Amino acid sequence: MQASLKVFDPVKRHSTEAAIALLLGMLYAPLIWYWIDGWLSKSISIEHEYFSYALIGFPYAAWIAWLSRQHRHNLPSSGSFLGISLLALAVTFYLSPVQNLINLSFPLMLGAVVLILKGLSGLRLMRWPLLFVLLATPTELPYLIAPYLMPIQRMNAAIAAFLLTQIGMDVSVDQIYILVNERIVEVAPYCAGLKMLMTCLYVALMMLHWTGNLRSRPKTLALLAGAALISVVGNIVRNTLLTFFHGTGRTDWFEWLHESWGGDVFSALLLLSVVLLMNGIDRMANSLTLSPAGGAGKDNFF
Incomplete structure (x- = not known):
């Protein structure tokens, strides 16, 4: 009983x-x-x-x-x-x-x-x-937020056009429009990388909480800034590839990266980069803490 x-x-x-x-x-x-x-x-x-x-x-x-x-x-x-x-x-x-x-x-x-x-x-x-x-x-x-993304859209278009000219492509830029082989690619507000930026920052916050590094302001700022940089660079690479695929008539590849599971794979790689960055920041902090020049306590760096 x-x-x-x-x-x-x-x-x-x-x-x-x-x-x-x-x-x-x-x-x-x-x-x-x-x-x-x-x-x-x-x-x-x-x-x-x-x-x-x-x-x-x-x-x-x-x-x-x-x-x-x-x-x-x-x-x-x-x-x-x-x-x-x-x-x-x-x-x-x-x-x-x-x-x-x-x-x-x-x-x-x-x-x-x-x-x-x-x-x-x-x-x-x-x-x-x-x-x-x-x-x-x-x-x-x-x-x-979308109406305030115009500078980022222009930057994406300009850098993508510059990279494509380095491989000999005839590219011209007008604001957020890229002309490649008589094909126009628009870097629209939703192609400016806001989604990836939000996702990278969210995952970075999760990593900081999971590892207990939220107590360290330098680590927190370093990871959040690094995650933002990863999302910006990653989106520039993605826009460059999309422009290349569209401008060269590779429609299947364009759709794969733009709307199909290729975009998911690309996003997963960027998120993996955020995780690796957290690991790298921890390793750097530990090495500087344990090094003779670092002094006796952790407070010297992180």
Whole structure:
């Protein structure tokens, strides 16, 4: 009899959490499935496709939330007026006919639940999972940024044209338009590398959190700056290849890199570069710390 009661102890202990998780699943499973299906099949809007890094961001957020479950359980229960207010806002957004407000209701709802159950101490504990969910929630942010990308579009077009002239191609540039062999290639706002920049910075933030390097400002700044540079250089290379394929009539190759799985492979290589950069920064920091010229303590560099 005692053994059977022990089996039900965890269920009884976490019954509230389980009921809330079930309710949230019923509310948001269709929405999240819509996102996932849209990202995988590329049937979602262009702006929301920018947030496809949520395919790794959401599982990572869930994983670090799971790791802190015991600490979260030990926190005292503490209702919060702020949590109730945030819950009302999340419900209002969820019932709104505006797609972006419905999307934003998801991280707001999660934050409200944490505040209501565990108060501000719970919010501090869950700040990183909630931040990763918020940053990966589809919004119209890319659409708002697009009008300011003209300088980057011009730079991409100019550098791509310069590189192609180095291999003997007849190339001319007019603002964001590249003319190659009487074929015009436009470096559109959504070809300026914003998606890859957002993805690289998000993955860099994940790497910094995973390795515990967020405590080091130099490492954080170095990785974020390096990730931004990787995305910019990578996008210039991609635009150059696309211009070359289109200008030389290699339509199949153009479509493969532009809309097919070739673009996914290229993106994966850039993300791998971010991971390798994190490893390189760690190695450099360790070598400088251990070197005789580095002094006795870590504070000399990182």
